[in-house]
Amino acid sequence: MFCYQCEQTANGKGCTKMGVCGKTADVAALQDLMIYAVRGLSEVAVEARKAGVVDPEVNRFTVNALFSTLTNVDFDPARFQVLIGRCVELREQLRNKAKLGTFDGAAAFQPAKDPNGLVDQGTKVGLMSDTFSADENIRSLQHTTLYGIKGVAAYADHAQILGQEDDRVYAYIHEALTAMGNKSLGLNDWVGLTLKCGEINIRTMELLDAGNTGTYGHPVPTAVPLGAKKGKAILVSGHDLKDLEELLKQTEGKDIYVYTHGEMLPTHGYPGLKKYKHFYGHYGTAWQNQAKEFAAFPGPIVMTTNCIQKPRESYQNSIYTMGPVGWPGVVHLKDRDFSPVIKKALEMPGFTEDKEGGSVMVGFGRNAVLGVAPAVIDAVKAGKIRHFFLVGGCDGAKASRNYYTEFVEKVPKDCVVLTLACGKFKFFDKELGNIGGIPRLLDVGQCNDAYSAVKIAMALADAFKIGVNDLPLSMILSWYEQKAAAILLSLLYLGIKDIRLGPSLPAFITPAVLDVLVKNFNIMPITTPDQDLKAILG
Incomplete structure (x- = not known):
């Protein structure tokens, strides 16, 4: 394996045996293969657009699949096997729908039938393979653009969940991923594509802002308790507001308090979320402290998006993933059905007494x-x-x-x-x-x-x-x-x-x-x- 997409990569150069994040070499290979498959899908999407065919399912799959390869998101090899297969299915459906001819390279890729075969395929299309430029500076800009695109994809996935989309975002992602196989592009071309990623990300963040504020109102200054209320409890980490809203709806009237962790802290400032009286306060700090903090939380934990770490045995049976997040052996929630989480919360002790912990202010959007x-x-x-x-x-x-x-x-x-x-x-x-x-x-x-x-x-x-x-x-x-x-x-x-x-x-x-x-x-x-x-x- 070779991965250097995060700041904590081994020795400041790259992870080659196992990811600092906990990613195994096999999962790293599957993520590389996922990217390669999406590059092939992108080639077909570019040509389909020229023929006037745009497929919303392809667009949404593209950003969700890319999101799954971000640091600390999906560590489950079984999920990648399904995603890679679906990627090729969508590619062929789009090719037929747009009445396109045959392709080669990534756009003709066919996945192996078994997990070991997929891993083997992934080892041949990684970051340092000939599927990227041999020129180290062009490759540097290709990888910078790829990582920027992954960030754009995460934001675009959040935005489309709330009904905010712009085909310019999807079109850029497909064009830039396709360009990575174009050996004729030089350094200046890649400088332009890299900065274009920044431009497209602004538009994507604008869409996400419109989705968040249009659905839940503009954040208002709000004091968020850092203590706890006596009673049953559920902890929500990640970023997704829609997931949190659905959990709040399904727990209403069940005598369960909902707490945020990590980047969910600012959600307390949204009028559409803070109206729920059982949406109480914030527990813990940032993602890298979750093992200690989750182990001490007296209720179940829901991971809506990045950043998940390897769960400790003490809470492996009380943590749940959803959306793009996955960990082997951890229950993955489907269709925002939180009934397993609610059942677990009622079984667990919750907080046995009120705890004072001061408060912090959020809501200065x-x-x-x-x-x-x-x-x-x-x-x-x-x-x-x-x-x-x-x-x-x-x-x-x-x-x-x-x-x-x-x-x-x-x-x-x-x-x-x-x-x-x-x-x-x-x-x-x-x-x-x-x-x-x-x-x-x-x-x-x-x-x-x-x-x-x-x-x-x-x-x-x-x-x-x-x-x-x-x-x-x-x-x-x-x-x-x-x-x-x-x-x-x-x-x-x-x-x-x-x-x-x-x-x-x-x-x-x-x-x-x-x-x-x-x-x-x-x-x-x-x-x-x-x-x-x-x-x-x-």
Whole structure:
């Protein structure tokens, strides 16, 4: 195997025996084969579009299949066997529907009949195979684009669940995946395709924002309890709002409290979700702490999306997966039927007493922040707010990520910190106070809410009649997986410069490609909080 799609890849170079995430070599091969099969499906989809044939099922399957290959999503080889087979079925149905001729390469791929055969096929089409460019810099951009596309696919999958789709998103994914087999494309072609991924991701996040806010209302500032209520309990982790809504509906009136974990924390700010009185509070922190936190939770756990880790034996029988998530031996819920979870919750002890744990504020999406924009602008003009820091992105297990905790703690009291995604758990419960009634720590939401942060920045730039790069705003980002790659490409597409990225730079970026990013965008690695604050503020 060879995989280097996440920040914690072995030795900063690549996992070759087993994934740091827990992915086995066999699952890695099946994921590589899944990508290869989707590339073949994409070739046919591109030609079908030219013939005026667009298949919604193919579009939705494409993003769901890609989502399954993200870090910490699907570890179940049996599920990949089914997905790969379905991919080829859809490809042939579309080819016949569009009356297309024969294809070769990925578009003619036929899966082996048994699991071992599929694994063997997967070992021949991995990241370093001849199915990608032999030129290391072109291959670097191909892989960067592939990982960006995986992030786009995750967001597109969330959006279509809520009825928000745009064929331009699907068309780009199919075109870019098809391009990976085009040996005539050069470095400049791939620079364009890579930045195009950032553009398409902005549109995709806009669709997801419309789905979330159109269905559940704009988030409002909300205090979320970190303690517990006496009674039966269910814990929900992941990102998907529709899954959470269905669970809340099915548990209503059953004397069960629903708690969030990880990136589900910001869901407490949505009016359409917070109306459920048994939707109580937040339990635990970020994804990498789940083994300890899930083991201590006195009820069942539902994983709606990434990021799942290998369940401990103590809670293997009380954790459930759904959607693109899978783990061998773990019950996978179908059709959002939560009856097995509810049954388990009623059997388990729940919390035996109330527990106080303080609270944190969420709900500072673009609507809430821009609602107080005049006060923010006045505070900046009056010198009360000197600078804004967007400190966000992914959390992870590396000790070097404590940089982000220390950075926020050392941000001067006349500065405001905006945050989003699970990187916030390095400092989400810090008491930073406020400036003239404006909280100094503003939780914009999930990584899925990055569109809100972009809109806030653009609106402030418009209000001050300056470019985004001229705002008193610095971006201090942490990355871990492929949705972060998509967001970074979006920021680069928008021309945003001086981004500080950590805790380490992507292994899939070659020195030559990094040099281009530095020269064009002045992207840079984090150093120390003191040095970076001094460089930014002077």
